[in-house]
Amino acid sequence: MDPIDFTLYLVTDRSLLPAGKDHLETLEQAIKGGVTVVQIREKNADTAEFLQIAQQSKALCDRYKIPLIVNDRIDIALAIGARGVHLGQTDMPINVARKLLPEGTIIGISCNTVEEVLRAKEAGADYVGLGAVWSTQTKKLTSPPIGVRGLGVMLEALDSSNISAVAIGGIKSSNLAHLLHGSTSQTEHRLDGVAVVSDIVASPNPEEAAQRLRSIFISSRLVAGELQSKSTPSRDDILMKACTIMDTTRKLSPLVHQMTNVVVANQSANITLALGASPMMATAPEEMGDLSKLSHALLVNIGTLVSGSLQGMLKAGYFVNAARNPIVLDPVGIGASDFRKNSVSELLNSWQATVIKGNAGELAALAGSSETVSKGVDSLGSFKDPVTFTRQLARKERCVVVLTGETDYISDGKCVVILKNGDPLLGKITGSGCMLGSCIASYCAAANLLESNDEYSGGSLDRGGNFLAAAVGAVLTLTIASELATKREGVRGIGSFLPALIDNVAALQPEDIRRFAKMKVVDSN
Template sequence: MVDYSLYLVTGRDLLPQGKDYVGSLEEAIKGGATIVQVREKGVDTLEFLEIALQSKALCEKYKVPLIINDRIDIALAVQADGVHLGQTDMPVHIARNLLPPGTLVGVSCNNIKHIKKAVEEGADYVGIGAVWGTTTKQLTSPTIGVRGVGTLLEALEGTAVKAVAIGGIKSTNLLRTLHGTVSSSGRCLDGIAVVSDVFASSDPLSAAKDLRDIFTSFSTHISKQAAQLASWQASPKGTLPRYTPDSIKDGVVNIMRTIRDSNPLVHQITNVVVTNQSANATLALGASPIMATAPEEMYDLSRVPGALLINFGTVKDKEGMILAGKFANDVKKPVVFDPVGVGATQFRRKTAAELLDIWQASVIKGNAGELAALADSKEVQARGVDSVGSGFADPAAFVKALAKKERCIVVLTSPTDWVSDGDTVVRLDNGDKMLGNITGSGCMVGTCIAVFCAGSSLLCDDETAIASKLVKGDMFLGAIGGVMALTIAAELAVARKDVLGSGTFLPALIDELSHLTPEAVREKAKVQVL
């Protein structure tokens, strides 16, 4: 059985001063490289052969398979374990006729058509990419992005063909890559291919070890998660509940107390229409708001415990949004994404796709029109920032599917709110129609979710338990808590005698957020677990 976990592609031109090829390769193998591909562009046959022979000797010493890129003659000459072919190289079936039985054959793939052809021709594995932009080779096809890999993995369902992602993968983006490159049915990558992160390193042993450790940790986490889900699904209904209405209320109350005790910082890049009321809602719940947009501030702000809300209602400050989300992922801070009006223009759709490919959202919150646009669904149409029509025929199924696809919590706001983690769906029936009569009530929901996610992350202090995750804490409970807080506060505000209309409702809503008690949440929360 071939282990594709850390698929090392050679890059002699990247070697730092004082490092030689053979020494760096040996260090990388000792550090955890499980398979080696020798790639040599622009060299004559004799030089390629010499490098391949040196590589073969090392790979045999450590029992690591050796793959030769493109050159079947070189593979034959050194008795390599396999060849890797590009889309313009020799077809797989002809290569198989020339190579000894059992030789591995891999193919570079950039789209579904490439994948299907590789499967039909009997490839052993595919290299999917480029996932990120890369400087180690000239790209002949567009980058497919992290979220694009999952779609290609779906085409491998039911086959024995393995999948390796390639293109700009480094230790700094590996966890994001692994988390995002999972198909809707749970099919994961079998490995990741790296070049510069190892060969450009002055310490290739440590560089390879870091990459291998991240991959192994994530794979172990996914296996445990799948086993737990299978056990839950196989149990008699109600025997092993993952969440119950009471456990959800208990969790939300625990987060509420943590927020008021810890006063977390909630960094909000939001639209100009709602900045003031979002800041006031944050304060009312017991957290501290900062509305910073300058790219130069994003690194420092990411290091302060709390959460990040990105609301692009006015689609400004994109550079700040990119850096804020990236840095938040680095320190496992919750990222709440509110794609306000994403269906209104192609620019908004493109911007949302770009952001979601660069960083991983912990929670995506939107109305029916916004989430339909993200999912590329025609079932609900958007008009500006609003939805048109009666909504989804099966909102529970929709949020579950989108959460599974985006690998995060999804919140669908409507008169009835729906929240899913991709396995469980929760229905929330609190709120009042008065919320629809004030500007930015939906944006305030995003703020409340960010506050509760910040509180949830502060409850997680087990570093070993979250080593393979992109965020600390239970984001499902955080999202539910944020929705509950605003909708229950709305009911309490409307019941006040001093609320005569939308003008008096907004300040009363802020008041009730600040006065919200655990007892009120337990008594009034209308929650169903589906």
């Protein structure tokens, strides 16, 4: 038999059908929209009703040459000649089901942990359903959601196998790009498909819903392939793009939404204005949907995190991802408390960061590394191999990572840019790191505006080249401006240094970046 295309895996649920919608009508429209495989799930139907629905669905799927899989019920699968069955962890073991089913029948199983994936691999499953990724109303969860980051770890367990992987649980068109981008393992093992329930079944137009989901999936795969084949940019290439982004920021004045540390909100706003961008400070969860339509980038800084602000950050990131605009995450003092660690984990499982910026202590805590020690917002250590650490964290989180310190390291998961600019006074003023976050967000906003994304379903999540240059340009702008600020007449210490720094950021020119940049690019090889 032909192999199954798992790209868009529809799981039926008649309880979600809109008023006036029929199961078979919705199923046919979904298939026309691009569904590639169908699972019939009937948790509350008796055997006779389940059999009738399965027979009708099988006839419709056969007409369109779409494989049909039956959830749980091996007897129903046998009765209708289904292409496969999908089992849960408490259902019949795979080896027993294999003996009962005809040769060539596909068997899939739900997995929520790496251990379950390994057992499925050993038992000879044809595919695994990984999840639930997010909470869902279509099924009562017996285990906690694994999140996008958890998917990557589970995919690694499938390395060197031919088992297909499908993600399930709370997947919609608004979060699919984030899921596909963030779920790849460090060994580049990717999902073969996504299982969707409510976003198609509950839609008044299931054909359009399916088309939208499939388009995002295919576009994300194409972009990922293009990025994989790209060669490492040269130092001159990155600097040229960074200078273009600097000019674009001043010309277009992007609006940057900043959910930032209240201690330095004024400094963050002023540095944003000095760059040529426009700052917007807002935290209320209720207005995040509206604000995402106005802003060009989001900065999330957890410096003064409280439960109320966390809800705003969760909603803001969700809407900004949906708008395909960049998000910069600054996990200030993440190592200081479990609340901060858990909050950052929740944020990164809820939306995709474009850039993560932090010092050694903060990024070590985020990565779960014990190589450095963190106290409050300060880093008390450094990495033995910062190049490898930064590259690996960028690959793990699927974004650009900025490791700040006396020397700055910036990676997109392939190359690492090493920067050695900056005056010591920069590290002695309150909020210099927070201001850098504002610089990165402003330049990421401008980088995103450089490319039209009207027909680009992957959005900002995959424009790693531009965002690498944006991060490099932001670090160079602030650090070179700090060097020039100390040479200004009247600058005698941190009190006079801060206004001089802001003035120099505003006065800095692209030729200054090219002239003063102390920069090296390290290839992944």
